[in-house]
Amino acid sequence: NAGVTQTPKFQVLKTGQSMTLQCAQDMNHEYMSWYRQDPGMGLRLIHYSVGAGITDQGEVPNGYNVSRSTTEDFPLRLLSAAPSQTSVYFCASSYSEREWYTGELFFGEGSRLTVL
């Protein structure tokens, strides 16, 4: 049981480049989400999904796109990378709305992104 798998683990981009961070879960979880973690800022919600075909914005959605075509996958797209998007990105999933509410999230190991 792999849990939540994120790829790549490390990435360096130049300003203006685009890329996709991949997230997959094999637990049949309904809810999936993306957070970014920055020193002195804590974890902040970027986008989340309550099921296949349904996504919504979090606290810091600008510059990012998401889609959820399957239950298992929730990719995060950076459209035109900026140095301000240098961060550690975490994907998380929860079984249902109840676990989303109570914070019973399963996190991936993170993707470390540097934008030069």
Add this chain to the structure above:
Amino acid sequence: QKEVEQDPGPLSVPEGAIVSLNCTYSNSAFQYFMWYRQYSRKGPELLMYSYSSGNKEDGRFTAQVDKSSKYISLFIRDSQPSDSATYLCAGSNYKLTFGKGTLLTVNP
């Protein structure tokens, strides 16, 4: 003012000490409160969540919520070097709001 305030530390204690980690929050709409542990270069993992004011115990860990003063705490008894990590508090009113995290080191 950030909705969840947490002293980032760092906090360093000897093995066997009782550790107290604290957060305050300002959003009265929070219904659930959580504590996560995050080891270096890993994702956070949920330690426990609480719904109401009072104490909740799980082994060496006790979470305390005081809604009247908007204060949440995590106590670690008989701390071990393996407890060395960053501890994140969070509140939830559907979406989670995290504190910045407190870095704890337990020295052998």
